[in-house]
Structures are given as C-alpha cells and as structure tokens.
Amino acid sequence: MDEYNNISQVPRDVSGRIPTWLRRAIKPTNPATSDNETVRTASSDLDGQEIIYPTIRMMNGGLRRLSDEEAFETAVRLRDYIVAPSPSEATNISRAISRFIGRQRGDK
Numbered sequence: 138m139d140e141y142n143n144i145s146q147v148p149r150d151v152s153g154r155i156p157t158w159l160r161r162a163i164k165p166t167n168p169a170t171s172d173n174e175t176v177r178t179a180s181s182d183l184d185g186q187e188i189i190y191p192t193i194r195m196m197n198g199g200l201r202r203l204s205d206e207e208a209f210e211t212a213v214r215l216r217d218y219i220v221a222p223s224p225s226e227a228t229n230i231s232r233a234i235s236r237f238i239g240r241q242r243g244d245k
Contacts, residue, residue: 141237148189148219148230156217158191159234163241170200175238177202180227181209187227188218189234 141147144163150156161167162175169175170193180189190212192203203211212218221227 141233147234147237150217150219152216156191156219158194158217159238161195162238165242167195168200170202175200175242176234178231178234179205179208180221180224180231181205183209183213183218187221187224188212189221189227189231190218 144155147155147159158176167175174193177192178189179192180187182188190208192205192208193200194203194208194211195201219230221230
C-alpha cells in the first residue's frame with residue numbers, strides 16, 4: 138500500500154498488533170527528537186524475511202536513538218517488528234508510515 142489513511146490500515150507487527158512505537162509516534166502530544174523525528178525505521182533480514190523496526194524508541198521516559206544492531210535486537214526480543222515482502226517493499230512501507238505519522242501529527 139502506498140498510503141495509509143487511517144490507523145486501521147497501518148501494518149501490524151508479528152503479534153498482529155499495531156506496534157507500540159508506531160502508536161506513540163502518531164500522537165501529536167508525544168515528544169519528538171531535536172530533529173523533529175518521532176520514529177526512524179530500518180530494515181534487515183531475519184530468517185529469510187525482511188523486517189522493519191524502529192531505531193528511535195521511547196526508553197526511560199525519553200526518546201533514544203539506538204544503533205542498528207541494538208534496534209534490531211530489541212525489535213526481535215519485543216516482537217514488535219513489521220514483516221515486509223522484500224527490501225524494496227520495506228522501504229515503501231517505511232515511507233508510507235512516515236507520511237501517515239506526519240499527517241497524524243499535523244505536519245505540512
């Protein structure tokens with residue numbers, strides 16, 4: 138999907154839920170980084186599947202940038218990653234998520 142128009146359309150994590158990191162990111166009242174980011178995603182292979190996961194997480198009451206390795210390990214441990222059909226689709230999904238977050242937060 139190229140665009141998500143409402144929360145019911147956004148991808149689910151492997152547990153079938155909207156990831157907590159995505160729910161947090163779309164709320165306009167939740168904090169952003171000094172670069173005005175609420176989430177940044179990366180994708181990697183996990184057992185033959187391309188997964189999307191956040192590299193910025195809410196931790197200890199604040200947003201924290203994680204290394205790619207730490208972000209990957211955290212997503213696998215928490216099972217809050219999104220499975221994509223391919224690396225290129227992971228990029229497309231990540232971009233659509235970013236646009237959705239921006240609209241929900243009132244970005245122009």
